[in-house]
Amino acid sequence: MRSRKSGVGILGMGVCLPEKVLTNFDIEKMVDTSDDWIVTRTGIRERRLVRVDQATSDLALPAAKGALGQAGVSAEEVDLIIVATTTPDMLFPSTACLIQRDLGATKAGAFDLSAACAGFVYALNLAYATIASGQYKYVLVIGADALSKMMDWTDRSTCVLFGDGAGAALLGPVPGGRGVIATHVGSDGRYAKQLMMPAGGSRLPSSHETVDKKLHTVKMNGNEVFKMAVRIMVDATRVVVQKAGLNLSDIDCVVPHQANLRIIQAAIERLGIPPEKFMLNLERYGNMSAASTVVALYEAVEERKIQSGSKVALVSFGSGLAWASCVMVW
Ligand SMILES: CC(C)(COP(=O)(O)OP(=O)(O)OC[C@H]1O[C@@H](n2cnc3c(N)ncnc32)[C@H](O)[C@@H]1OP(=O)(O)O)[C@@H](O)C(=O)NCCC(=O)NCCS
Structure with missing residues (x-):
């Protein structure tokens, strides 16, 4: 059991952003819109897009490795992996299981969490609860999406808004007074x-x-x-x-x-x-x-x-x- 005096917080983080940049000027060539409209109505100037051959787990994995590396915790020590995503690689198995396999997180449970854009904070709150209750020590929380794959690239009211990316946080024990x-x-x-x-x-x-x-x-x-x-x-x-x-x-x-x-x-x-x-x-x-x-x-x-x-x-x-x-x- 965790000492009552310790807290639960983020021990390490990692991100992965696709290389391809799609600017508002690029979108101007695709639909009837303008950089000026997009910037004024949304504040967005550019977004990142996965390649055709990439899926959500291809972003989630490097982000997860980054979080473990920053925390100095090995994949074998992770108790649970939660991937918050609306764009899993496929409907099943979960993207979290693919990450578990590719990390070699041999003792971890793994599942996806569906709460769309709120998914990472949902998953973080859940991870916090599982550690605070003494069930687990290390929980890897990943927020990853490749919404560009689900866009109607002829619909100007949606295609200008979204981009692809992934981020991960390893949660675990932190000194008292710190953390969630x-x-x-x-x-x-x-x-x-x-x-x-x-x-x-x-x-x-x-x-x-x-x-x-x-x-x-x-x-x-x-x-x-x-x-x-x-x-x-x-x-x-x-x-x-x-x-x-x-x-x-x-x-x-x-x-x-x-x-x-x-x-x-x-x-x-x-x-x-x-x-x-x-x-x-x-x-x-x-x-x-x-x-x-x-x-x-x-x-x-x-x-x-x-x-x-x-x-x-x-x-x-x-x-x-x-x-x-x-x-x-x-
Ligand atoms: C989508 C959004 C940017 C539209 O901005 P808006 O100021 O509400 O604009 P409206 O929807 O009222 O549309 C105004 C006009 O702009 C047009 N328009 C919509 N997208 C456009 C675009 N990309 N370029 C140019 N014109 C556009 C509309 O067709 C409409 O034209 P009309 O008046 O001739 O019918 C805005 O409603 C928004 O951001 N909503 C929240 C979306 C969101 O956050 N979703 C994710 C949640 S996790």
Whole structure:
């Protein structure tokens, strides 16, 4: 059992971003849009795309290796692997099992978690609970998506928003007073149809008709999702900071899901937290779904926006609708 005095936190992180860059100017040549429209409405300038022969696990594996390397923990010591993804390599087996195999994490359990863009923070909160309860010591949490493979590249209202990437964090014991201090998750399935990929599951299995109707691509009601996203970002931040016994002014860095700069700006206004405390990188990557928050967290540490002792809030939302937030002391 873990000593009651120790905490549970992130021991190491890794990321993997595809080499191919797709700029707004490239997209101008594909659909009726402009760099100006995309930047003004979303804040995104470019995003990364996997190659045709790459899948989500090809991004997740190097990110996982990076996290283990930074933590100085071997794959054989990992107890559990959770891959948060909406774009698994295939419906089954889980992408987590492929990662378990390729890492040689011989004693680890492994499963995928489906909470779309909120997936990494969902998985992190779950990993925290399994370690805090004394069940496990080391849990590898990966947020990885290759949404470019599920895009309708003729639909300008969605194809400009997303990009591919992966990030991983190894959770384990940390000194007391450090690590996760509060978690929060929520969902509202009444909004399920606002952001979905209709076909490919048991409701609408693949058929010529589903392919012809492009039902294997992302469908979204952008306006509805936008309004809900702002509300969720604000509420999920407030709730988790309160659970942590802190005030919003105590938070040193907020790492939000990177969907749209205007969503984040609206949340900043409503929360009254200074904008410079928010980590932003969506300009370079777009919305990388489950990878978004973890890559932003990694870069916030690299850029020293987060330092030892910083109080950090992660907040994410996505299709479901589903959302998750957490507060940790770095
Ligand atoms: C998608 C989104 C950027 C659209 O921005 P918006 O300001 O709401 O724009 P609207 O949907 O009101 O569309 C305004 C016009 O721009 C057009 N438009 C949409 N995408 C466009 C594009 N890429 N380029 C140019 N015009 C575009 C629309 O067709 C519409 O034209 P119309 O007025 O002639 O009908 C915005 O709603 C959004 O970001 N929503 C949240 C999406 C999200 O975060 N999803 C992931 C959640 S995890």
